[in-house]
Amino acid sequence: MTTHPPFSTITLGAITFRDRNLPSVLSAARNAGFESVGITVGQCIAALERGIAFEEIAAAIRDAGLRVGELELIRLGDGGPARHANALVVELASILQPDRVHVAAWGAEAAAVGDEFASVCAQLAPLPVAYEFMPYNSIPSFTRALELVESTAAPNAKIVLDILHFFRSGSAFEELTADALSHVAVVQLSDVIQREVTPSLVEEARHRRTYPGAGDLNSLGFLQAIAVAAEEPVPLSIEPISDALELLPLMLVAEEAMLSTQRLLKRALKEFEATADQVS
Template sequence: MTLGAICFRDRPFPQIITAASTSGFAGIGLTVGQCVSALERGLALEELPKRIEDAGLEVAELELVRLCDEGPTRWANSLVEDLVGTIQPDRLHTAAFTGETAKAADEFAALCQRHPGTPVAVEFMPYSVVENAESALSMVSHAGTDNAAIVLDIVHFFRSGSTIEQLDNRLLEHVAVVQLSDVSARPGVGLADEARHLRTYPGRGNLDTVGFLTKIIRVETDLPPISVEPVSDALERLPLEVVSEEVMFTTLQILEKAELSASNTTP
């Protein structure tokens, strides 16, 4: 299980690895911003993998290559790609917030080809160019490479109008990671603001997390890697050690409920 990168925006790198390791996570996610922040604090980028390994962790996911972005972000994209060789993450994440669908698909395919030894997972979001699971599947098909994959974020899955019935072999065979968190409907709040600022721990909101995980277990038997990202401005005011512990406890609890549900309903 991974403590997702956006759980600790603006946290010092040593604090990130200490909290994740102490709470029993197997891996962490990293963003290019966190890597640059570590560099600014005097920690050479080449030291990051050693520090992470010494803490008993691995880099599960590296974020984020922004497809179709022609502005200054392209330099950040280049740094993310350069870091793949240094950090050696289990997977590289990408998304598209600007541009046309066809161009995003072409750039995704090229990204997969540039990093053949690393799974490259596209994240669909209802407010992005890749709006839903079907669009993500089309991207993977267009790429046509073994490393093309999908980030299955529970919030984006439900908020894009997807239903539990869509969690079938056709989708799940391409899922590199399942990202968990939770939300509750708030009148007047846009989907992007909700996803980026108002999430909570798995099982604490109104999403059918147990049903979601139960269906995945019934289809796949073994769950894909789990990353937990309760992205929240409010939770960022708490000590990271507290957030990390709560992430672990709530996620284990919801996974236990899903496994029990699957065992009671599987013939």
């Protein structure tokens, strides 16, 4: 068991605020204490339509005292109009200098996904390129994502480990080994509240999330398992994607996202430190 701090930077996730303007997001993130923000290609296109050049977006982020934690999304295996957005993400990566670029695939065969993932990794190297597995996309589990990364054999091929997708895909804490976590670029945190009428996995993931630790997922056990196994500090991204939260003031949501994360981490680290003391 390692004794380093198990978690590092905290990013305000890219699609927490899907329809908010970028200046407001940056202000809320900074005031809530986030170190970095996620940016989507859609936000950048919307800014461009308002006459804001990509270089100006980069400058605004720097002026806010933030950096880009994650840039998304490249859609693998999609030969339609998405290829234009994909090319734009690659261009934006050189301008925004994110910590990582996120990719995913829907409806494509795993072999085709692997080939294109390897190509994107080579194109963006050495920038980490992280695949986000989901139980309803082409790579539906953490185990399958690990197989994808290992088959790619690119040093910058990584995984987005989303807590909701981890649990909904039937993954187990035993999978969170030191070797597996060495391939994880970021852990995304949120939560969900169980309802009598269970929504579809897509509906739940895209519209029904809440703050980390505020729902019914075993968030504490998840973070403790990572803390025990990780040999290097793992970055966090907070993404409580919710139609309901989007109706609230942006500043309020950003502040509660940070506070709920800090409360959850405090509980997880207390247990981690107690275990480390016993080991030593």
